[in-house]
Amino acid sequence: METSGFWKKVTGSVFTAAAAVSVALTPVMAATPSYTDVKAEHSHYDAIMALTEQGIVQGYDNGKFGQWDDVTRQQVAVMMYQAFDLKAPEKQVMDRILSGYDDVDSNHPYAEQIAAVTEAGIFKGNNGSFHPNQSITRQQVASVLLSARDLEEYEAKEDKAIELGNVADSHKQRVQILANLGVTNQYDDFRPGESISRGAFATMYDKLDQKVAALGSEYKLFDQKIIEEVNADNMYKDIDYLSDVPRAAGTDGEKRAVDYIKNRFEELGYETEVQPVPIRDFHAEASIAIDGNKLETATQVISGGQQENVSAALVDVGRAQPDDIPDVDGKVALIERGAMPPFKQVLDVKNEGAVGAILYDSEDGAPFQLMPGARILPAVGVSAATGQDLAKQLEDGSVTATLDVKVEQVEKTSYNVIASLKPDVDKATGQLVTIGAHHDSVPGGPGANDDASGVSAVLELARIYADKPIDTEVRFLTFGAEEQGLVGSRYYVNSLLRNEKNRMVAHFQMDMIGARNAGADYPAGGLMMYTIDGNKNLVTDLGAAWGSETMDVAVPYGQMGRSDHQPFHQAGVPTALFIHSPVEPSYHQPTDTLDKISKKKLQQVTETVGSAAYQITRPETPKLPNFDVADDLINYSFEERAID
Numbered sequence: 001m002e003t004s005g006f007w008k009k010v011t012g013s014v015f016t017a018a019a020a021v022s023v024a025l026t027p028v029m030a031a032t033p034s035y036t037d038v039k040a041e042h043s044h045y046d047a048i049m050a051l052t053e054q055g056i057v058q059g060y061d062n063g064k065f066g067q068w069d070d071v072t073r074q075q076v077a078v079m080m081y082q083a084f085d086l087k088a089p090e091k092q093v094m095d096r097i098l099s100g101y102d103d104v105d106s107n108h109p110y111a112e113q114i115a116a117v118t119e120a121g122i123f124k125g126n127n128g129s130f131h132p133n134q135s136i137t138r139q140q141v142a143s144v145l146l147s148a149r150d151l152e153e154y155e156a157k158e159d160k161a162i163e164l165g166n167v168a169d170s171h172k173q174r175v176q177i178l179a180n181l182g183v184t185n186q187y188d189d190f191r192p193g194e195s196i197s198r199g200a201f202a203t204m205y206d207k208l209d210q211k212v213a214a215l216g217s218e219y220k221l222f223d224q225k226i227i228e229e230v231n232a233d234n235m236y237k238d239i240d241y242l243s244d245v246p247r248a249a250g251t252d253g254e255k256r257a258v259d260y261i262k263n264r265f266e267e268l269g270y271e272t273e274v275q276p277v278p279i280r281d282f283h284a285e286a287s288i289a290i291d292g293n294k295l296e297t298a299t300q301v302i303s304g305g306q307q308e309n310v311s312a313a314l315v316d317v318g319r320a321q322p323d324d325i326p327d328v329d330g331k332v333a334l335i336e337r338g339a340m341p342p343f344k345q346v347l348d349v350k351n352e353g354a355v356g357a358i359l360y361d362s363e364d365g366a367p368f369q370l371m372p373g374a375r376i377l378p379a380v381g382v383s384a385a386t387g388q389d390l391a392k393q394l395e396d397g398s399v400t401a402t403l404d405v406k407v408e409q410v411e412k413t414s415y416n417v418i419a420s421l422k423p424d425v426d427k428a429t430g431q432l433v434t435i436g437a438h439h440d441s442v443p444g445g446p447g448a449n450d451d452a453s454g455v456s457a458v459l460e461l462a463r464i465y466a467d468k469p470i471d472t473e474v475r476f477l478t479f480g481a482e483e484q485g486l487v488g489s490r491y492y493v494n495s496l497l498r499n500e501k502n503r504m505v506a507h508f509q510m511d512m513i514g515a516r517n518a519g520a521d522y523p524a525g526g527l528m529m530y531t532i533d534g535n536k537n538l539v540t541d542l543g544a545a546w547g548s549e550t551m552d553v554a555v556p557y558g559q560m561g562r563s564d565h566q567p568f569h570q571a572g573v574p575t576a577l578f579i580h581s582p583v584e585p586s587y588h589q590p591t592d593t594l595d596k597i598s599k600k601k602l603q604q605v606t607e608t609v610g611s612a613a614y615q616i617t618r619p620e621t622p623k624l625p626n627f628d629v630a631d632d633l634i635n636y637s638f639e640e641r642a643i644d
Contacts, residue, residue, distance in 0.1 A: 360387020
């Protein structure tokens with residue numbers, strides 16, 4: 001587990017801790033920053049004096065600093081514990097950690113410090129031993145300091161030439177990074193196995209501290225913890241399960257998905273709530289007769305359909321393009337399903353005087369949806385074959401169509417799933433970040449990409465965050481009834497107390513993040529960040545910055561609603577939708593299946609969103625004032641890009 005508090009200013013006294021474990025001398029703070037054994041001409045003079053002035057190191061009570069004295073492993077462990085404000089593990093955890101060492105147990109005078117630096121990943125033992133009294137070597141110090149500073153994965157544009165032949169394999173990368181950072185100039189022989197003196201340790205510590213300061217916001221932003229653990233194979237398995245059964249809101253399929261998501265969260269140790277969401281559904285029946293003969297074919301009442309029996313001449317209107325609709329006044333329109341939503345096609349022919357509508361696909365696709373809302377006119381969906389046959393009959397002469405539509409409103413229940421991860425009370429900023437997706441699908445649709453892909457990312461990030469240090473509450477959310485008009489997310493936001501809304505600093509929404517064929521030829525697989533008002537915010541700033549890190553592309557932003565980020569925006573929360581745009585051909589189709597999913601896209605988006613959100617929640621970053629963020633870290637542009 002990574003440690004917390006590394007971004008706090010080091011207020012502890014590093015060499016106070018080191019000397020405290022020395023049986024020879026007791027350190028005291030020098031009255032003035034000078035030591036009898038440290039002269040201006042000494043190579044470590046600047047570092048020792050700089051750290052002394054900062055209160056980071058101290059000398060002995062005899063007026064000396066002891067710059068040539070070796071430092072032991074337990075001394076450095078105590079220094080790191082104090083310098084980076086680590087906390088002692090609980091007794092049970094400490095005993096478990098120390099059981100990995102045969103020379104340190106809970107009775108050791110520095111058991112807490114050794115356990116803490118081990119838990120933080122700063123120190124590791126060797127063949128089951130910690131070797132507390134053994135002098136620490138130069139290569140071990142390289143690993144300790146870089147681990148403490150989260151610089152183990154630092155990538156330079158070009159590696160410095162340094163002899164690594166005599167460096168142990170486990171330390172080679174860290175020694176190379178020290179050279180790349182300019183912390184060491186011992187390129188011909190780093191002397192990796194030699195012990196390090198107090199003066200040399202001070203110099204190495206000070207040089208790295210200066211380099212960290214020089215890196216500034218770039219170093220503070222790009223923490224690799226999340227990226228290192230995202231596993232698209234885990235996500236693929238979740239999508240496989242979720243897309244096996246359609247998950248329309250209020251159905252057994254949705255409840256199956258909700259139970260799966262809830263169990264996954266609880267297995268990870270999350271406090272989990274399943275929130276019932278009342279929804280309006282409709283039971284509908286329809287029949288069609290052509291010239292008095294009832295069609296023996298499957299029919300479906302669609303969005304905009306109202307209860308009525310109507311008989312009139314049938315007119316073929318193609319795809320009902322607004323500027324190309326023929327005379328339909330008092331007639332039934334035969335409509336081929338097109339790019340526009342069926343509801344819009346029905347509304348357009350209604351506005352031209354149509355009294356009914358029959359819609360069909362150019363090829364058999366997803367079932368038409370019956371959505372709560374305004375009833376416009378009797379509107380019935382049929383198969384592609386039935387619609388094409390009717391169009392052919394119209395070519396041969398006039399046809400009279402009779403539509404008999406019955407619609408009954410039904411009350412059902414959809415669900416939201418809410419998993420909470422809270423920081424320790426003494427570390428909490430009081431702020432809240434949410435990460436969400438919707439788990440429902442269109443009726444009859446597998447919904448592998450829409451939106452089992454987003455749910456899989458939420459579950460994967462919940463797995464990764466579970467053992468990460470945080471100072472900000474994180475809630476992982478999956479919403480029901482998104483396909484019915486963002487019903488689940490609206491219900492969730494409206495259920496929040498005022499102080500909860502006030503604590504929310506960001507909502508990250510993922511919808512349709514895995515389709516191989518989405519995004520056309522745009523960079524980053526077509527990934528976009530859509531905001532409701534078309535303005536940048538905290539979420540887009542961090543998303544763009546992390547996109548440049550995970551994909552070498554600054555992810556663009558645009559303006560669009562149509563997903564569960566909308567209620568959060570309306571509540572005043574900075575939010576954005578992460579989606580590949582334009583969407584894939586299988587959008588809302590029975591062909592939205594697992595085989596269309598790209599693991600690479602899953603990986604990229606989850607890394608980007610997970611790392612962006614963790615930038616807010618990790619203890620090293622301060623509480624955000626007024627939702628502010630350093631948006632000058634990356635330049636990213638607005639794009640007018642239609643999603644479908």
